[in-house]
Amino acid sequence: MGARGRIHCRDDRRAGARPAARGLTGADGSGHRRCGVDTREKILATATRLFSTQGYANTSLSQVAKEAQVSKALIFWHFENKEKLFRTALQRTLEPYFINVVDDLEGLSEVDQIKRLIDQYYAFVSENLYSVKFVVSLLLRDEKHPDDLIGHVNELHRVYRNLLADILDSGRQKGIFRARIDPRMDAALIMTALHGILVQGFMGHAAPENSEALLQHLKASLVDTLVR
Secondary structure (H helix, E strand, O other), X not given: OOXXXXXXXXXXXXXXXOOHHHOOOOOOOHHHHHHHHHHHHHHHHHHHHHHHXXXXXXXXXXXXXXXXXXXXXXXXXXXXXXXXXXXXXXXXXXXXXXXXXXXXXXXXXXXXXXHHHHHHHHHHHHHOHHHHHHHHHHHHOOOOOOHHHHHHHHHHHHHHHHHHHHHHHHHHHOOOEOOOOOHHHHHHHHHHHHHHHHHHHHOOOOOHHHHHHHHHHHHHHHHHHHEO
């Protein structure tokens, strides 16, 4: 392709210059708009990784610019300041936490509903591993983690725990599960066991195939423990 057929994303460092993202090229300006989107995504991905590994306080915009191979001027143009960049990265990270799991349980027995919930939770973490690691790293650091971050994480946990408890209670009333079970306590124990498997499998302590085996063992053990 000749020189005129290529699209270049400019890193314009001149004071007051507007980046290529808002400029026009050709009839519709789509080339430069695409460059602007790519640049913004690259900055956002780099910032998310640095915030995750170093924390908010130890991550500077100069580091983000260097790692993303852009100028600080471009970061300011896209995000205005470090706080806005952090908030955008956090919002992007929390997007997967808005999920609806109820529809997938329709028509299943109580035993199969519990198995499905466990599989869904495991799949959610494995499919959104980078997001989960980012959130966990912020929660573990004694620094910046807004209340809405904790709220989103707690909401995800609460939804699954309450669903498990409701299913356990329904199964107990129908005589499917043992009468002596405590739906709320047993739901919390299931979540604790599941979190243990996830930490081992996805935080670097065990091979993923071992986690899969533990997951299957957890489901089998629950059936043996709960069913009359």
